[in-house]
Amino acid sequence: MSHLHPQKQALLGPGQHVEPHFTAREIVRDIIIGASDGLTVPFALAAGLSGASVNSSIVLTAGIAEVVAGAISMGLGGYLAAKSEADHYKRELKREQEEIIAVPDTEAAEVAEILAEYGIEPHEYAPVVNALRKNPQAWLDFMMKFELGLEKPNPRRALLSAMTIAISYILGGIVPLLPYMFVPRARDAMFGSVVVTLVALLLFGYAKGHYTGDRPFQSALQTAFIGAIASAAAFSMAKAIHP
Template identity: 45%
Template sequence: MATLVRCAMGYKPTGPKVAASSPEPTEAGVLPVYENEPAGERRPLLGDEAYSYQASETSGSETIAPSASSGALSFFNNPRVISDAVIGLSDGLTVPFALTAGLSSLGNTKVVITGGIAELVSGAISMGLGGYLGAKSESDCYKSALEREQKLLENSRGMSEEAVVEALTEFGFAPSTLNAILGDLEKNPEEMVTFMMKFVRGMEEPPIGREFTSAATIGLAYFFGGFVPLFPYFFVHTVQLGLMLSVILMIITLMIFGIVKTILTGNNSKWQALFGGIQMVITGCVAAGAAWGMVRLIDSH
């Protein structure tokens, strides 16, 4: 039964592999719940998490241990990091582009470079602080919800049990299986609280240091994204040439970013990816054109 509970919690076996046609029963005679996958590539039906249990051949006990691909997802494959990078780059590729285009109407490359760098620094700090506060709020929210679940389990165990049964019922478990799982969870209150947070409340514990990772990712993405439209002005003597090169560079960059962003969100359609690139180009050009026209209008008066 403990095996089934761990499968429901997202653990997967890394011990000896069992043929798909003849699965062996677990401790309580209940078969683990697996998706229909080839032998040797099984994974729990309820999730693909980063931990696995390994059976001890000497003692017959099971120990929870990180798998070879355990822990958090690798940094660059972490959906939260990708999300933060997209947020930073989206703003970094549009806001500074609009600013530099607007300042270029003043006809002085030094003004464009000085104003652009000042905006990059202040914008990166502001975006980084926003990312930090957002991740900190997420962490505080999780801790608060965790404390509520712990108190609910202590003061009203019946309500907690009902919530667990209701969550498991959605997966089609038989009543006898539900009672067995509930019995195992009751033996370990900490595991029961973890189960409730994940499957009942739908909340994942934020990684340690998430606040600083989010701040650094968003801030740096904004800075490097915003430096792209400013780059040509360092190598030209006339602001008109700098603006033309900046626009060409940004059209290419925005198109590539829009396509990559669409693909990273899981959309493999070529037309959708192309549409995402065109959408980013239109957004950046409209923002830059509006800023350029506004500064030009103000300067003319």
């Protein structure tokens, strides 16, 4: 998937080659993180408990408890990660501001070096360097993006990330538990759980591959395979302990 600014598209002209780029937003990445774990972990837990020959109510209770705990844990992890990213950006921003004031010639030389890495000649980048020196805010933005590779984070990013991951985890975690709500015997419900979860993993893997630019069918098979391995391992371990 690729999205180009209209001016860039005009420069390329109609029919010109456009390379695909990963343009999914951060919220899509959070959905992938939450839903992938939400589908896999409760699935493996339910399969493991089913292997211990318990009834569906026990599996359902344990599964719901895990989904709630997992959603809180994953959401908190997402919040702290986004908060840490924002704090890192603020620290680097302050440092760059101080360096532009204290050692402007050094910072200007760094701008020239960055532009030279793109094959721009000194007589070509000199006006750019001078223009940036006259515009401190643009200069600061340039250094943050091209020297440090940092984009300004959304101030609501941490809370939004936590909520997105937690909700995605819950929605994903409900899927493998659905059969246990209707089938009393856990061993029988497990087969229904395997079917619905593998279908969900295939669909989720395909969508993930589509948004990340990977081959969708390969992504679908890989995601389903990982979930199947996790549940089979949990079921086998439970059977070994409680034959």
